Amino acid sequence: MTDGSVTIYKFWSATDELLYVGITSRGLQRWQEHMATKPWWEEVHHATVEHVVGRRQALERERQLIRQFRPRYNVVHNTAPVAQYVKLLDYRCAICGEFGRAEEMFIELPRAEVDRHDAEMKEWEERYPPPTSSWSPVPWERLANMPRPASWRTVHNECDPDPEGHSGYYIDGRNAATHEDLLYWTAHLMEKRWFAGTDWDVFISAQVYQDGGRP
Numbered sequence: 001m002t003d004g005s006v007t008i009y010k011f012w013s014a015t016d017e018l019l020y021v022g023i024t025s026r027g028l029q030r031w032q033e034h035m036a037t038k039p040w041w042e043e044v045h046h047a048t049v050e051h052v053v054g055r056r057q058a059l060e061r062e063r064q065l066i067r068q069f070r071p072r073y074n075v076v077h078n079t080a081p082v083a084q085y086v087k088l089l090d091y092r093c094a095i096c097g098e099f100g101r102a103e104e105m106f107i108e109l110p111r112a113e114v115d116r117h118d119a120e121m122k123e124w125e126e127r128y129p130p131p132t133s134s135w136s137p138v139p140w141e142r143l144a145n146m147p148r149p150a151s152w153r154t155v156h157n158e159c160d161p162d163p164e165g166h167s168g169y170y171i172d173g174r175n176a177a178t179h180e181d182l183l184y185w186t187a188h189l190m191e192k193r194w195f196a197g198t199d200w201d202v203f204i205s206a207q208v209y210q211d212g213g214r215p
């Protein structure tokens with residue numbers, strides 16, 4: 001993420017109560033789609049924006065506004081001191097495509113994904129043998145045809161196509177609702193033999209750069 005212009009959004013009720021303050025440095029449309037899934041979205045009457053240069057400055061400004069106005073639907077800086085910097089995570093469901101609260105979802109690495117990746121890696125190693133010495137150039141084909149990593153996914157408990165059938169690695173979303181939780185899981189998963197062949201890095205990056213809090 002670049003440190004360019006960041007937009008601060010203020011959502012107001014019809015009676016000009018500040019309901020929610022959030023920031024985003026990505027496209028307005030995507031962010032609004034995300035916000036429109038919030039249960040309080042119907043109460044939003046109008047929005048105003050401020051542009052701030054620098055993400056750090058934007059975060060400071062957001063915090064200041066929240067402390068000053070105490071918007072009803074901000075929890076990030078609006079609650080008890082202990083919870084002040086805890087952001088609760090939302091995940092996008094791989095089945096229905098909607099965002100949901102982490103606590104109502106699970107994270108999984110399906111067994112079929114691990115098996116697919118193992119099989120493709122085996123074939124890849126045979127087809128594109130590694131260079132014979134560390135000085136030899138790596139053939140372009142070897143890099144270009146590297147198998148896609150085994151993919152983690154997030155699913156609503158309610159959307160789970162087969163609640164009894166989890167055969168891969170499963171994390172209850174109630175234990176993965178904050179960045180701190182994800183840090184714990186990252187440390188834990190790094191001990192696993194198969195971990196490097198998965199796209200966990202992509203998954204957690206998406207959580208780091210996900211903008212906005214939630215009620």
Ligand SMILES: [Zn+2]
Pocket residue numbers: 093094095096097098155156159
């Ligand atoms: Zn779903």
